[in-house]
Amino acid sequence: MATTHLTIPARRGAAARVAAGQRVKVINTHGSQVVDTWAFNAREVTEWMSMEASRAWFLKLRAAVGDTFRTNQRRPILTLVEDNSGGAHDTLMAACDLPRYRLLGVEGHHDNCRDNLHAALGALGVTVPATPSPLNLFMNIPWTPDGTLAWAEPVSTPGSYAVFRAEMDLIVAFSACPQDILPINGRTGQTTEAHFVIE
């Protein structure tokens, strides 16, 4: 089967079409880069991977290998089939956006995952009417017994990866998160490229 290697440029997005049954391997090339991830039904893009429907299905705050993400129509869309990254993949937090950086004190432009999503879809000629809550690969958001959340440093390492099986024909979209104020991409605030492979 043909294999396609693709780059998610630092602080930018990328999207690609994936056929049902293909596997998508997302590689944390430099080890500490959060990759916001979305998936859309290729035939009807208002059907998308839904974190709230997925949590209601697998009954966990975080997916484990074998768990299937569901769409807003409750259909299977992506199954996590391999993961050697430590498993810290957040389902709770919104994609960063310009208003978020305003709250963090940024003036002027700041790259952000929301814009990256829509630009990456736009490059495929696709528009969607909202910004779904993303699957934040490699993003470490721990919780306490009383439900307190935190922005923690990554537990992934260079070259670690997560692999998904496509459960329908879909469009996958990624953003190499440009967050350089909170420590989610590591304490240095360095943001890097990442890669993905469709096989």
Next chain:
Amino acid sequence: MATTHLTIPARRGAAARVAAGQRVKVINTHGSQVVDTWAFNAREVTEWMSMEASRAWFLKLRAAVGDTFRTNQRRPILTLVEDNSGGAHDTLMAACDLPRYRLLGVEGHHDNCRDNLHAALGALGVTVPATPSPLNLFMNIPWTPDGTLAWAEPVSTPGSYAVFRAEMDLIVAFSACPQDILPINGRTGQTTEAHFVIE
């Protein structure tokens, strides 16, 4: 100030306009009824209360008194100002919908919160292009240290309530959740009306 008392009929929705500064009191009249809750900017309804943006703001799985929910533009929309219900208000689970009931084995029609939301907004002449993840008032979804979730029975009691302050002119929408298969509305599966007051 004028006070408006309104009913959320059993298994149905209701919506109303609320001015900035008004308070909305949601009453669990019979004690064990989950009330899915949404809020939309009255001037631009594609700006809505976002659970993923709110968790990223108050850094909790569940809001406590004093916490402010944020929109998908990161602006304050509702602040929880009083709560005598035990505080089990879920932010994690999608509104129930017909595909959800199919997965639970229901054939034919089943009332559902998604349809109730859109019908309630429609009665005000409002349409929205997606179904935001709801604030599930009185819905008890516990988590474990390893992140396992469960559908638990309510901890609220008859007449207990939560009160919110509107932080902008908004449209609030509710659904008295018709879930009668899982125990979230109590072990008997009885679904009831609830009430709200705008003051």
